[in-house]
Amino acid sequence: MAANPSPLTAPTAEDFRAWHRVQAAALAHDRPGDPIPSEDALRAALTTSGSAYRQVLWLVRGSGADPVATARLRLFTEPARQQLAEVELTVHPAHRRMGAGSRLLATVTEAATDAGCRSLATEVVARSSGESFLATRDFHPVLRMSWLRLVLDELPEQIAKLPQLPHPGYRLTSWEGVVPDPLAAGLARAKQGMADMPVGAVDFGPAEWDEERVRESARVVARRGERLLTVAALAEADGSVAGYTELVLPADGSGIAQQYDTAALPGHRGHGLGLWMKAEMLRLTRSRYPEITEVMTDNADDNRHMLAVNTALGFRPRRRTVIYQLKLRVR
Known part of the structure; x- marks a missing residue:
């Protein structure tokens, strides 16, 4: 995997299929029993935004072109919220603990910093490996949520x-x-x-x-x-x-x-x-x-x-x- 992944500026149909493969595998592994969105629903979510924010996307592939990780960064455009960025970062279960997530997070953090943000937020399943991943990278828990x-x-x-x-x-x-x-x-x-x-x-x-x-x-x-x-x-x-x-x-x-x-x-x-x-x-x-x-x-x-x-x-x-x-x- 490249050390500095580049944003997806013009995603192709194959890019969306690859993104869906990462998301489907991660959902099945991390949240068994939860429904997996269709490719069409995922494409719509990735390509639709309002005037209050814009999105930056990354799709990382391995040496064999297999999709490894994805990241979606939300940058708010309204003045009262421009200080905060939100990211959804996902690594395929088969490629975890190999550095892909760390390198991609570093890229996303740099992008949020360049955009003038002062904070980067993300949500992970409680008591999962995601918590320890974030805690060892200077993230701090700020809000606990219950899904019902x-x-x-x-x-x-x-x-x-x-x-x-x-x-x-x-x-x-x-x-x-x-x-x-x-x-x-x-x-x-x-x-x-x-x-x-x-x-x-x-x-x-x-x-x-x-x-x-x-x-x-x-x-x-x-x-x-x-x-x-x-x-x-x-x-x-x-x-x-x-x-x-x-x-x-x-x-x-x-x-x-x-x-x-x-x-x-x-x-x-x-x-x-x-x-x-x-x-x-x-x-x-x-x-x-x-x-x-x-x-x-x-x-x-x-x-x-x-x-x-x-x-x-x-x-x-x-x-x-x-x-x-x-x-x-x-x-």
């Missing part, structure tokens, strides 16, 4: 009935794809309200949300070939968005859906809106997309309130991960 799984056929009946219960002063609404124009400004305010979400010591800056970014985030999901389903709680007094929850589904409406954000604005907390909205989301998913078998969600361990909500809905632990962060030298 809900099998929809096992959804408790009392949870399925929750959306029917009244919440005085509020009503639920939902949509698929881009937010309706009358709700765009309110959804942007609700997303901005997530600034106090627990993120441990991750070097996040405040995300800036406006109507156009809210619309664009939904379009990015569509360009990846997926569906975005949103449920919102509206205040009866003025129709404003009091909270929302989002779910991303495969384009064909089957398999596993991924829970995205759930939040209530500070002035509307304490009314059980999170549980109410997420229960409605699960009800809609079961009724509209009967081939969705389960929902996955991730939860910062510090976010005890949302962890309690997910547990009440029937989510059960699937795995634990840790976000590690490296302080970069400033040039």
